Amino acid sequence: MHxxxxxxxxxxxxxxxxxDLILILDNxxxxxxxxxxxxxxxxxxxxxxxxxxxxxxxxPFGKDLQKASLGSEKVVKWEKTENLPATIKxxxxxxxxxxxxxxxxxxxPVGDLVLKNNKVILLVGNETxxxxxxxxxLAQQQFYVPTAHRNGFLNLNLSVAIILSNLFVxxx
Numbered sequence: 531m532h533x534x535x536x537x538x539x540x541x542x543x544x545x546x547x548x549x550d551l552i553l554i555l556d557n558x559x560x561x562x563x564x565x566x567x568x569x570x571x572x573x574x575x576x577x578x579x580x581x582x583x584x585x586x587x588x589x590p591f592g593k594d595l596q597k598a599s600l601g602s603e604k605v606v607k608w609e610k611t612e613n614l615p616a617t618i619k620x621x622x623x624x625x626x627x628x629x630x631x632x633x634x635x636x637x638x639p640v641g642d643l644v645l646k647n648n649k650v651i652l653l654v655g656n657e658t659x660x661x662x663x664x665x666x667x668l669a670q671q672q673f674y675v676p677t678a679h680r681n682g683f684l685n686l687n688l689s690v691a692i693i694l695s696n697l698f699v700x701x702x
Contacts, residue, residue, distance in 0.1 A: 557583030
């Protein structure tokens, strides 16, 4: 017996987004996560990716990572920075609010996120150690992706996808 589910005839896609988003990857160590986040950045029309720290994967990607990124590193604007606090302050001076993905005590569930405006910096850190206290102290909001699993963690690229989706729904 096969069950046939109805398919929506219209797929909603917007060529214009109301969200102006900069995505910062600080010390993200797994090259595949970086490549897949580039693909997400293209899908969500992220303005720019900023790469910081000792990240081993920066474009141009090798053959295996090109499969994961689907070639997005060729179309998504990106830069590498050696001074992340200064880069963040530069964007903050232009009216961007800094949101961090964190499991710190102050962090709230991503569903509780409230945007002050549509100019957003999303800062995500190392898969194991997260973000430094210095970087967390710069954030206007800290949030996490709630789970029902005992360890409470999702793969970083999956978490970023959930966060981006929430941000786009929150944008007015």
